[in-house]
Amino acid sequence: MADDANRSLTNRHLMPVVAAALVDDSGRVLLQRRPPGKQMADLWEFPGGKVEAGETPEAALVRELAEELGIRVEPVSLTPLAFASASLGDRHLLLLLYVIRDWNGEPVALEASALAWLRPGEMDDVAMPPADVPLVEALKRLL
Numbered sequence: 001m002a003d004d005a006n007r008s009l010t011n012r013h014l015m016p017v018v019a020a021a022l023v024d025d026s027g028r029v030l031l032q033r034r035p036p037g038k039q040m041a042d043l044w045e046f047p048g049g050k051v052e053a054g055e056t057p058e059a060a061l062v063r064e065l066a067e068e069l070g071i072r073v074e075p076v077s078l079t080p081l082a083f084a085s086a087s088l089g090d091r092h093l094l095l096l097l098y099v100i101r102d103w104n105g106e107p108v109a110l111e112a113s114a115l116a117w118l119r120p121g122e123m124d125d126v127a128m129p130p131a132d133v134p135l136v137e138a139l140k141r142l143l
Helices: 057-069 120-125 133-142
Strands: 013-022 029-033 048-050 078-088 091-100 114-118
Touching: 013 029, 013 057, 013 078, 013 133, 029 057, 029 120, 048 057, 057 078, 057 091, 078 133, 091 133, 114 120, 120 133
Parallel strands: 013 091
Antiparallel strands: 013 048, 029 114, 078 091
């Protein structure tokens, strides 16, 4: 019997999710804390969310950043960096991380319980969802 990593998606739903590594002029990256009551509450994550039916990943990320942080991002400012893949029971998460260095507005925690600007090396000291952890390694190599 094949292990979970090799199972087909026949009985599972593929869930594409987009995330942003907003990088400031000092090389710090914005993380947001998941609010109480949500799955994986209190873990720190890259801002972003699910890609809705009919949306491109880039359009979804622009929308999510406006909803979650109140900032405006132009699609041309999104640079793909890495992805992670993780099984979540009957769903399979495909998490796409984009680097963003240019946006309009000051990020505000509209849906998260807190925001923090951290260097990639400092992210090893905060609890993050399992799918976000390998993305930190890509950021360490970039920044």
